[in-house]
Amino acid sequence: MNRFLMTAAMVSLLAGAGSATAQVTEEDLANDQASTSDVLTNGMGRHLQRYSPLDILNKDNVKNLQPAWAFSLGGEKQRGQETQPLVHDGIMYITGSYSRLYAIDLKTGSELWQYDARLPEGILPCCDVINRGAAIYGDNVYFGTLDARLVALNAKTGDVVWNKKIADYKAGYSYTAAPLIVHGKVIVGNSGGEFGIVGTVYAYDAENGDLIWTRPTIEGHMGTLNGEESTMTGELNASWPGDMWKTGGGATWLGGSYDADTNTLVFGAGNPAPWNSWLRNAGQNNDGSGDNLYAASRIGIDPDTGEIKWHFQTTPREGWDYDGVNEVVAYEDREGNKRFATADRNGFFYVLNREDGAFVSAVPFVKDISWAEGIDENGRPIFVEENRPGDPSKAADGAKGEVVFASPSFLGGKNWMPMAFSQKTGNFYVPSNEWGMDIWNEPITYKKGAAYLGSGFTIKPNYEDHIGSLKAIDPDTGEIKWEFKNDAPLWGGVMTTAGGLVFTGTPEGRFIAFDDETGEELWSFQTGSGIVGQPITWETDGEQYVSIISGWGGAVPLWGGEVAKKVNYLNQGGLLWTFRLPKELASAE
Template identity: 85%
Template sequence: MRSLLLATTAAVFSFGYASAEVTDDDIANDSTITNQIVTNGMGRALQRYSPLDILNKDNVKNLVPAWAFSLGGEKQRGQETQPLVYDGVMYITGSYSRMYAIDIETGEELWQYDARLPEGILPCCDVVNRGAALYKDLVIFGTLDARIVALNKDTGDVVWRDKIEDYKAGYSYTAAPMIVNGLVVTGNSGGEFGIVGAVQARDAETGEMVWERPVIEGHMGTLNGEESTMTGTLNATWPGDMWKTGGGATWLGGSYDARTDTIIMGAGNPAPWNSWLRDAGQKNDGSGDNLYAASRIGIDPATGEIKWHFQTTPREGWDYDGVNEVVAYDNRTGEQRLATADRNGYFYVLDAADGDFVRGVPFVKNISWSSGLDENGRPIWVEENRPGDPAAAADGQKGEVIFASPSFLGGKNWMPMAFSQNTGNFYVPSNEWGMDIWNEPITYKKGAAYLGAGFTIKPNYEDHIGSLKAIDPDTGELVWEFKNDAPLWGGVMTTAGGLVFTGTPEGKFIAFDDATGEILWSFQTGSGIVGQPVTWEQNGEQYVSIISGWGGAVPLWGGEVAKKVNYLNQGGMLWTFRLPKQLASAD
């Protein structure tokens, strides 16, 4: 048992007090308890749906600011957190691996924890953090140097911490952890550095590792400190030793389907991007699929064994990461389903029991790399729209340049969609863009970028890039669409009051009519929104919070698109709104 660690490696400012503990029942029922938010996704199924209807289509116009909280300092970059709320306290993370506890009545800071990050961290896509997990008297989050830290939720003192992986090799961590059966479950980041994606489960109270499951075939899992089973079959879908640095980062975290007792994680792009180096003869027989990269994976929470997988982009060569969240839901006829909107531009519905393909439809326009999906959900490739092989080029240095749509930042990236039990529809934040992309020679070097590709992102349309789409998962039909000039990069939330909330890089926090897409309310926050909205009930009133602070991958990787939005201001402000009781029934 590791000894308890004092908070000597971070700045902690504490005015904490003893409070109630977060129970397993709190976590299991988070999606139905209206005065708390103790999980990422407002429930581990990640529906991001609130049963609250105090705030509705008729009175949302009366929503007013209650308080605002500044993250302060000079670290105003990429605020992507989802707030947690429990027993009078809100917990948020900030850029550069910071954690704050805030009094939800007043907006006053209770304590702050700043991780002391080492020199040489290698985050690919800004210094973001997407949130924390609550369990018993702990608040647990990950840091950019690939560590996981458990703090006392009342004081901010460090209780335990552990290393996920070696940051010097390119590993990092940006997702919100997940609690399942007393285990804290994490993935890892770093797919652009030739790392190996994995899922780890620790005892949430002590930090002791229980199991680890690598997601690239050939690597050995562990259970209770001993080797367990190999992932996949060695060299079944990877040539030579490429699997040893195969990528597949599990960087977005996962969901938990209590109906089947399954953890569902996404595995990202294989490494390197240059798919010709990972090709096994172009036989299209599965031998070059590079499992389990670009896949959704069902995992047994007790052992870490893989139950099933569904690969969205076999032989991936465009950086169409397969990490996008998997949402567990029941369709309109009561069938248990899973849904995910992939970076590759397709929206998938899977059978919850075994991950089998049910349906797949494009949710963005102008998909160029594939002409569709076959009956098993496998893409039908357009071979001429695969970036060219550098070895076939006259100089051996640059393969044929092709235009691919969507761009490598995806039809949808990390920003979470939401499901409405009110309408049965999904609300998907998407982007309509493409890229010039080409392959280059590359060799692996620890801690160095391992791409083997170059690219330039371009808008597909003059009048918009961002597009919030309402999608019927039973038919795949588009119900309505909201177009936005800049790319959408923030999360979405739905409510029983018939509302859909999200934000824009231009700073607007917007409430839409879930049936029609009509804008019913908006508020200018002063900086681009790339965070995740939440709502809860407090003293008989409904509250809504969103963090504002422009950043993330778009300004860093966006090419022509980045130039389009370079006027946007950074920030770090948490906005909280309320519907006063006296205005709840007002016209």
């Protein structure tokens, strides 16, 4: 449902010469990081570095950053706001909880139009009713909905251009990620890993919404190309026993990145289903036969055909809900090597070769990892088997396996919240959490549309003085250069700038700018609700702007166990804040 508001701002826009929004091209998307007046992609570049070359705002003058305007998402439908704004042609686009999309006048903060998806009864979102952002291309803006649909809207008017079904929401499928656009294709994943769905990457024609190819992420399933079967993912029953692969999970719920140098999409696949690893793999072999490919993996995909180029599995025989979806960032190390980096839910920070996804290195980025002693020379974890949840079939009553304490918790050393890379320092800035869990396995059978876990759990803080931890990590050495500790879990994105700044927010509502070299807090602003969104920055008329959305929610209050009790005082919200450094204060000491 489109709610079109002919505001004064819209009248002004439409009265402009030609009145048409400047079309976004493939070249525009490829140059997004360098073009500082726009933000056209999730990640501020399809490599997801979240780095801006702008240095108008810097360590000396960030103290003069001040609010320019604020925009309320309004209504009673709030909960978590995890979107990253897009900026183009004088308009900002944001998504909101319950599958809403807004177009906002960039100068005034006035609403131009709003689209509310008509969500049916019975949707099954796992971890709050969030949406992480949109994509823009041509004349359209694209986003996904909680009933697993992909919608294209006219960027100027908000009118529906096309609306396509991704998957069956009644079977547990949903969609929450920002789409990725490459070579005229809208590339999306799916959500629903806790319902025994099958993770898949889909490519749609951006112009008309036709499905071009699909690539399942669980072995044994067939991909498609132009409406015909193409190739099987992996080899049937190579690492999945019996028929378990048919409901194998591996949801691609965080979306992907694109490496233009190798023409490769990189998507992560989530947890295998069910969580109970004993049901998936009798005998728990460590020879690869029980790895459950390609769940808990990063997968390189050809954007033209959907064929798998390579894969790297971070947690074989996964048994703790350590999804492998965390973003893969393309960068160059200090010696000029082309690398990928990813901070996994399992607590290890990985560096891979960009040509073929081959393992380069891995180091822990959180403390107290209990499930593995480390990572071997091939990139495979060295398991601590006694810290795997126990086999229920060996319990006296067969109802509950041995309870173990595992760290990190199933919400991960890092969850969905995106890290950032600085081309200035060569470091990554990783939002992480120091927590563990009591976890046990239970018997479970698959039922369409029902939770398919086979596990129980209670999350607990590892330390009294903090849970959240923003860490500056040198990817060449694995050294943690500095750390900012936060009482509540960190659940929002990070951004870096050439001005030497690192921006992120906290659940307590503070939006903070840090010194990228020392971690010193240089500026902060209280937004009034918890920040679980993703910051951006851009330049207009020689002035630098920064935006962040505030609105507490996400998985922590829903799944956080003892941690959820720790933060239950936090208020929900739904307010987009935009800050400006006035020209006259840019050189002020």
